[in-house]
C-alpha cells in the first residue's frame with residue numbers, strides 16, 4: 001500500500017464543525033437565538049440586502065477600468081493596416097488583443113510555476129513529461145510575442161494597460177497564486193493550468209472572429225494556429241490532471 005503524501009494526510013484537519021459536536025451545537029443554538037425575530041437581535045449586523053445596496057453604490061460611483069490609447073501615427077505598410085482601424089470596433093479589437101497579450105504572458109509565468117512543481121524532489125506524483133510542460137510554457141510566451149507584433153502592426157501600443165488587459169491580469173493572478181503556492185501539489189497546480197487553458201481556447205476563438213470582422217485575415221490565420229496549439233495544451237493538461245487526480249484518489 002503506497003504511503004499518503006502530506007497533501008493527502010487524513011485526520012489533521014480541524015476546520016469542520018464535526019470536530020467539536022458540543023461547540024457546534026452551542027454555536028448553532030446561539031445563532032438561532034440571536035436570529036430569532038422575537039428577540040429583535042441578529043447574529044451579526046446587516047444582511048445580504050445591505051451588501052447588495054452597498055455594491056450598487058460603489059458601481060454607480062466607479063470609474064471604468066481604463067481606456068484604450070489611440071494608435072500612433074504610422075508610415076508605409078503599417079499605415080495601410082492601421083487605417084482600417086477606426087472607430088469603436090477597432091477600440092474593441094485593440095482591447096481584446098491587449099487582453100490576449102496579458103493572459104498569454106501570464107500563462108508563461110503560470111507554467112514556470114507548474115514546472116517548478118513537476119521537478120520538485122517530493123518524489124510522489126511527479127509522473128508527467130516536464131519537456132512537454134516546458135513546450136507549453138514556450139508556446140504561451142510565443143503567443144504573447146505574436147500578439148505584441150500584431151498590435152505594433154496596427155500602430156497600437158502593446159505596453160499600454162487597456163481595460164481588458166487589466167481584467168485579464170487580475171483574473172490570472174489567482175491562478176498564478178494557486179500554482180506558485182509551495183503547499184499545492186502538482187495536480188493542484190495543474191488544476192489552475194486547466195482553468196487557464198479553457199480561458200485560452202475561448203480567448204483565441206473570439207479573437208479570430210474579431211480579426212476577420214476587422215478585415216485582418218493574416219492575423220486571423222496566425223490566431224488559428226495559436227488556437228490549434230491551445231487545443232493540444234488543453235488535451236494534455238486535462239489528461240495529466242485526470243491521471244494525477246486518479247492516482248491521488250488511489251492513495252487515500
Ligand SMILES: [Fe+2]
Pocket residue numbers: 103104107139140143200230
Ligand atoms: Fe495560451
Ligand SMILES: [Fe+2]
Pocket residue numbers: 107136140197200229230233234
Ligand atoms: Fe495554452
